[in-house]
Amino acid sequence: GNSVTQMEGPVTLSEEAFLTINCTYTATGYPSLFWYVQYPGEGLQLLLKATKADDKGSNKGFEATYRKETTSFHLEKGSVQVSDSAVYFCALIRAAGTASKLTFGTGTRLQVTL
Amino acid sequence: DAGVTQSPTHLIKTRGQQVTLRCSPKSGHDTVSWYQQALGQGPQFIFQYYEEEERQRGNFPDRFSGHQFPNYSSELNVNALLLGDSALYLCASSPRSINTGELFFGEGSRLTVL
Numbered sequence: 001g002n003s004v005t006q007m008e009g010p011v012t013l014s015e016e017a018f019l020t021i022n023c024t025y026t027a028t029g030y031p032s033l034f035w036y037v038q039y040p041g042e043g044l045q046l047l048l049k050a051t052k053a054d055d056k057g058s059n060k061g062f063e064a065t066y067r068k069e070t071t072s073f074h075l076e077k078g079s080v081q082v083s084d085s086a087v088y089f090c091a092l093i094r095a096a097g098t099a100s101k102l103t104f105g106t107g108t109r110l111q112v113t114l
Numbered sequence: 115d116a117g118v119t120q121s122p123t124h125l126i127k128t129r130g131q132q133v134t135l136r137c138s139p140k141s142g143h144d145t146v147s148w149y150q151q152a153l154g155q156g157p158q159f160i161f162q163y164y165e166e167e168e169r170q171r172g173n174f175p176d177r178f179s180g181h182q183f184p185n186y187s188s189e190l191n192v193n194a195l196l197l198g199d200s201a202l203y204l205c206a207s208s209p210r211s212i213n214t215g216e217l218f219f220g221e222g223s224r225l226t227v228l
Contacts, residue, residue, distance in 0.1 A: 004156075032215045043118070043219040044157070044204065051215075089156055093215040101147070101170050102217060104156030 002027045004090050006105035013080055013112050021075040021108045023064075023090035031092040033057075033066050033073040034102070038087045047075075047088070080112045116141060118220035120205050126226045127195050135190040135223045139207030146188040147217065148180060149204040157204055163188055164210050192225075200227045 007022040025031065035047040035057070048057030053068035062077045073090060090105040119138045127133050139146050145164040149157035159172035163182035182188045186207075192199055202224050206217035 034215065036219075041221070043221040044206075044217075045219065046216050049215065091156075101159050101162060101172075102149075102157070102215070103159070106154070106156045 002031070002092060002094055002103045004092055004103055004105035006088075006090050006108050009087075009107070009109040011108060011110045013110070015082055015112055015114055016079045017112075019075070019077040019080045019084075019110065021088055021090075021110070023073045023075065023105060025071050025073065025090070025092050027071075027092055027094055027103075029094055030068075031094050033064070034091045034093075035062070035064055035073070035075050036089045036091055036104075038089065038107070040086070044089065080110070082112045082114060085110055085112045118205055118207050118218050120203075120220035120223050122223055123221065124224045124226075126228060128228050129195055129197060131195050131227075132191065132193045133195060133225060135192075135203050135205075135225075137188045137190070137205030137207075137220060139186050139188070139205075140218045143207035143209050143218065144186050145208045145210045146182060146186065147206045147208070148188070148190045149206065150174070151202040151204055151222070153201070160190070195227045197227050200225060 003026045032051045034049045036044045037047045048059040050057040050066035056065045064075045087107045089107045091102045147162040148160040151157040161171045166182045177193045179191045202222040204222045205220045
C-alpha cells in the first residue's frame with residue numbers, strides 16, 4: 001500500500017537557520033506529492049505540491065523537489081522565521097484523478113526560536 | 115468566502131455512547147472527506163462523500179458512518195465509542211470537477227472519550 005515516512009521531530013531551530021524536513025514515500029504508479037502545514041489552533045493547509053518527477057513545488061520561501069529515483073520530497077527553507085513554527089505533514093495521492101484520498105506522514109513539529 | 119466549518123469544536127463522551135460531527139464545505143465544493151488524527155499522528159482517511167453517497171472508505175469499522183446532504187454538508191457518526199476513538203476529526207472539502215488533489219480542511223472537532 002501507499003505510505004509516507006517523515007523525519008521525527010521536534011525540530012528546533014534558531015531564526016534565520018536553514019531547514020530540511022525529510023520525506024520519503026512508497027507508492028505504485030506516479031503519485032502527486034504535497035506538504036501541508038498545521039499552525040497552532042488552525043486547520044491543515046496546503047503549503048506546496050508537485051505532480052510529476054523533477055517538479056519543484058514552492059511557496060512562502062519553502063521548496064520541495066519530487067525525486068522519483070530516491071522516492072523523496074524533502075522540504076527546505078533557506079531562512080526560517082518564528083512564524084514558521086508549526087507541524088508539517090508530507091502527503092501523497094496515488095494518481096491524479098483518483099479522488100482526493102491523501103495518505104499522510106506522521107508530521108514533523110518545527111519550533112523556531114529567536 | 116467561508117472556508118470549511120466544523121462543529122462542535124470540542125466534545126467529551128463516555129464509552130459506548132454515540133457522537134455526530136458536522137461539516138460545511140467551502141463554497142463551491144461538492145466533495146467532503148473525513149479524517150481522523152490521533153495525537154502525534156498524521157490524519158487517517160475515514161471516507162469520502164460526493165453526490166450524497168460514500169465513494170471511498172479507509173480502514174475503519176462500520177461503527178463509523180456518514181451522510182452527505184443535498185447542500186453538500188456532511189455528518190460523521192460514530193457508534194459504540196471506544197477510548198481509542200479519542201482524536202481530532204478533520205473534515206476536508208474539494209471540488210470534484212477540478213481534481214488537483216488539494217484539500218481544504220476545517221479546524222477539526224476534538225473528541226475525548228472517557
